[in-house]
Amino acid sequence: MADFTPNETLDCRGLSCPMPILKTKKTISAMKSGQILEILGTDPGTKNDLPAFAKRGGHEYLGEKQDEGFSRFYIKVK
Amino acid sequence: MSQDREESAMMNLLRRGYGAIFYENWPIWLGGVLLGIMSVITFAWARPWGVVGGLRNWGDWFFKVIGLYSQAPVSPLISTNSLIVLGLLWGSFASALLSKQFAIRMAPPFELLKGAVGGILMGIGAAMAGGCNVGGFYSAIGALSLSGIAMMIGLIMGAYLGLRYVYWELEHVATGSAGGSVTSASGKGLNLLAVEPYLGFLALLAAIVFTWVYADMALTREGVLALCGVAIGIIIQRTRLCFVRAFRDPFMTGEAEVPRAVAISIIIVILGSAALKWTGLRGEMVYVPQAFWFGGLVGGIIFGFGMVIAGGCGSGSVWRAGEGQIKLMLAVVFFSITVSLVERAIDASKALTALMGNRVFLPHFIGYRWAIISLIAILLLYYVITTWNEKTEKFMVEM
Numbered sequence: 068m069a070d071f072t073p074n075e076t077l078d079c080r081g082l083s084c085p086m087p088i089l090k091t092k093k094t095i096s097a098m099k100s101g102q103i104l105e106i107l108g109t110d111p112g113t114k115n116d117l118p119a120f121a122k123r124g125g126h127e128y129l130g131e132k133q134d135e136g137f138s139r140f141y142i143k144v145k
Numbered sequence: 146m147s148q149d150r151e152e153s154a155m156m157n158l159l160r161r162g163y164g165a166i167f168y169e170n171w172p173i174w175l176g177g178v179l180l181g182i183m184s185v186i187t188f189a190w191a192r193p194w195g196v197v198g199g200l201r202n203w204g205d206w207f208f209k210v211i212g213l214y215s216q217a218p219v220s221p222l223i224s225t226n227s228l229i230v231l232g233l234l235w236g237s238f239a240s241a242l243l244s245k246q247f248a249i250r251m252a253p254p255f256e257l258l259k260g261a262v263g264g265i266l267m268g269i270g271a272a273m274a275g276g277c278n279v280g281g282f283y284s285a286i287g288a289l290s291l292s293g294i295a296m297m298i299g300l301i302m303g304a305y306l307g308l309r310y311v312y313w314e315l316e317h318v319a320t321g322s323a324g325g326s327v328t329s330a331s332g333k334g335l336n337l338l339a340v341e342p343y344l345g346f347l348a349l350l351a352a353i354v355f356t357w358v359y360a361d362m363a364l365t366r367e368g369v370l371a372l373c374g375v376a377i378g379i380i381i382q383r384t385r386l387c388f389v390r391a392f393r394d395p396f397m398t399g400e401a402e403v404p405r406a407v408a409i410s411i412i413i414v415i416l417g418s419a420a421l422k423w424t425g426l427r428g429e430m431v432y433v434p435q436a437f438w439f440g441g442l443v444g445g446i447i448f449g450f451g452m453v454i455a456g457g458c459g460s461g462s463v464w465r466a467g468e469g470q471i472k473l474m475l476a477v478v479f480f481s482i483t484v485s486l487v488e489r490a491i492d493a494s495k496a497l498t499a500l501m502g503n504r505v506f507l508p509h510f511i512g513y514r515w516a517i518i519s520l521i522a523i524l525l526l527y528y529v530i531t532t533w534n535e536k537t538e539k540f541m542v543e544m
Contacts, residue, residue, distance in 0.1 A: 081253055
């Protein structure tokens with residue numbers, strides 16, 4: 068996956084369903100079109116939930132990166 | 146030479162098969178179908194699938210140990226209630242290891258509090274409804290009990306209220322980020338993640354040995370039930386089939402994937418257990434809770450609210466605890482002790498018991514044919530309405 072420079076980073080480490088999705092939704096609503104949001108997460112459910120959320124909202128899911136003990140997810144705001 | 150190549154082709158095949166089963170999540174509808182089939186197998190073998198009975202058994206046992214209760218419950222190592230939940234916990238633990246998803250996941254303090262409070266509310270709700278989302282709703286509707294429908298309505302209302310609360314919390318409670326509370330997923334020196342699949346394999350092997358040993362002690366029924374629990378744990382962990390989502394998603398994201406999976410799953414259970422009951426192989430009143438309608442409806446509302454803030458229902462809290470989530474472990478502990486206390490209080494009071502309602506086995510009133518048709522119709526209605534809502538977002542609650 069290519070490297071992205073996120074405009075904003077949302078730290079959801081330690082949070083479980085449904086908090087990461089809701090916080091993502093809230094953060095995205097305050098962002099501009101074309102900006103990139105980075106989400107840090109530790110809940111295995113997020114791996115499925117974020118792409119589905121992005122698809123439903125019309126945003127572009129850019130992918131995920133594995134870091135030490137957590138994942139980084141990238142979404143491009145519609 | 147060619148033998149080498151054949152072997153490596155075989156290894157490749159096995160590796161890909163393993164990847165498909167344990168590294169990629171299964172579709173949720175498949176989870177619903179498999180869970181339905183496994184529930185029927187469990188009922189045919191001994192008894193319906195349930196969770197709260199096991200949690201209550203642990204709570205009773207805890208209060209006996211600390212001296213609050215004078216009477217000892219059936220040992221958690223013999224009680225079928227307890228064994229089936231131990232199996233669920235063990236199965237999801239093994240499954241999380243096999244998919245390299247096991248990690249002790251710490252949560253921020255406020256989340257831990259929500260886990261505990263959610264557990265307490267679920268304990269109260271389950272005691273009133275005669276079961277959690279499994280025994281009071283899933284297996285109860287499967288058992289052709291009308292209180293399952295009362296609880297379903299309660300769960301929908303409770304999930305809606307729970308979501309309203311979570312939205313309010315997002316605006317007003319500054320939990321902030323969870324920074325700092327990173328998981329202790331993999332040890333630094335030794336790479337735990339790489340050995341997790343082997344540990345998972347050992348855990349599964351241990352479950353089979355356990356059943357073997359139980360069979361040798363003439364406890365075949367109990368041992369195999371635990372193994373049924375393990376199978377259910379693997380199915381639910383791999384598909385992440387979550388009953389909270391079945392009620393919350395239509396309001397939160399509008400998605401209807403999980404509501405559809407749960408509706409299909411229960412239809413399978415209805416058909417299977419109707420066959421077992423009609424033929425007289427199983428008692429008609431099995432898993433018909435005394436909770437129509439007050440206990441089911443009001444218990445469902447309290448339970449539904451609790452499961453949304455805990456982020457896991459009866460089964461969901463247990464399998465996520467098996468995955469290493471501290472918040473859900475707390476939910477299970479508080480759920481167990483609350484359900485033990487509240488059920489005891491209800492049992493002790495004639496007035497409270499009567500308030501919860503009656504045991505209504507639908508075929509006694511409208512016959513098997515119409516009981517099956519009307520229950521399936523209600524589930525299909527849920528299927529259709531949630532799918533319609535997926536397109537129109539009519540029921541979605543904005544933040």
